[in-house]
Amino acid sequence: MESVFEVIVEPNRRAILSLLASSQQSVGEIERLLHMPQPTVSKHLRVLRDAGFVEATVDAQRRLYRLRPEPLQEVDAWLAPFRRFWSAHLDALERHLDRMPKGRKK
Amino acid sequence: MESVFEVIVEPNRRAILSLLASSQQSVGEIERLLHMPQPTVSKHLRVLRDAGFVEATVDAQRRLYRLRPEPLQEVDAWLAPFRRFWSAHLDALERHLDRMPKGRKK
DNA sequence: CCACTATATCCCTTGACACGTATATACGCT
DNA sequence: AGCGTATATACGTGTCAAGGGATATAGTGG
Numbered sequence: 001m002e003s004v005f006e007v008i009v010e011p012n013r014r015a016i017l018s019l020l021a022s023s024q025q026s027v028g029e030i031e032r033l034l035h036m037p038q039p040t041v042s043k044h045l046r047v048l049r050d051a052g053f054v055e056a057t058v059d060a061q062r063r064l065y066r067l068r069p070e071p072l073q074e075v076d077a078w079l080a081p082f083r084r085f086w087s088a089h090l091d092a093l094e095r096h097l098d099r100m101p102k103g104r105k106k
Numbered sequence: 107m108e109s110v111f112e113v114i115v116e117p118n119r120r121a122i123l124s125l126l127a128s129s130q131q132s133v134g135e136i137e138r139l140l141h142m143p144q145p146t147v148s149k150h151l152r153v154l155r156d157a158g159f160v161e162a163t164v165d166a167q168r169r170l171y172r173l174r175p176e177p178l179q180e181v182d183a184w185l186a187p188f189r190r191f192w193s194a195h196l197d198a199l200e201r202h203l204d205r206m207p208k209g210r211k212k
Numbered sequence: 213c214c215a216c217t218a219t220a221t222c223c224c225t226t227g228a229c230a231c232g233t234a235t236a237t238a239c240g241c242t
Numbered sequence: 243a244g245c246g247t248a249t250a251t252a253c254g255t256g257t258c259a260a261g262g263g264a265t266a267t268a269g270t271g272g
Contacts, residue, residue, distance in 0.1 A: 003117070014184070018187065039232080043251085061240070061247065079178065086175040116260080164269090168217095
């Protein structure tokens with residue numbers, strides 16, 4: 001599990017991330033709010049933690065999990081080069097494509 | 107293969123997308139530039155096409171593939187709620203976000 | 213129509229990962 | 243110490259997708 005994409009491909013993990021986007025939660029709260037078995041929650045949190053998406057602080061027997069921004073920024077960075085595709089107008093883009101360097105027409 | 111995340115989790119598919127971000131390409135060019143066997147390229151293009159990431163036009167025996175923005179916008183939309191997480195920590199980025207059309211300051 | 217090129221699909225094997233269930237560890241209270 | 247709660251890990255199983263290789267389809271020029 002080396003890439004951030006492998007982490008966020010799992011729907012339950014995305015659900016956990018979205019939940020933590022609003023506020024930090026304990027494992028038990030995640031279990032209750034997302035209707036997941038507890039071992040499932042812990043396993044996904046383990047993956048998220050190892051990949052740096054979340055971090056936990058200990059509060060008695062509970063662990064409070066909260067988001068860390070770095071891996072999501074990585075996704076954002078990957079997405080960046082594609083943004084011009086929809087933020088710019090499609091006409092200008094198509095014009096650019098038609099002038100591609102190696103585009104040999106027969 | 108229903109979700110956009112399942113599509114972009116595959117490194118070869120991300121490579122194809124990045125390649126197409128610069129300009130449209132034929133299957134043979136993708137094969138050559140990315141050093142992938144041709145059936146592999148075709149199979150990934152099939153996935154990308156079915157998910158709406160790319161579209162093809164026929165040029166003699168070639169198919170020229172180019173990007174379509176919608177599915178990547180979907181990823182961008184998923185990412186949006188998390189952006190406040192690092193914009194809160196980075197003043198420069200927050201300034202950039204404030205330049206958006208509907209940018210409401212608190 | 214035939215040879216050639218470009219692209220797509222089929223079969224098969226392999227490996228990764230998610231889930232359920234059971235169990236282990238950690239902490240706090242009385 | 244011992245019980246209850248909270249969280250983590252281990253094991254076995256099923257599913258699904260990726261890759262290799264062979265082959266099928268399609269389009270072009272002679």
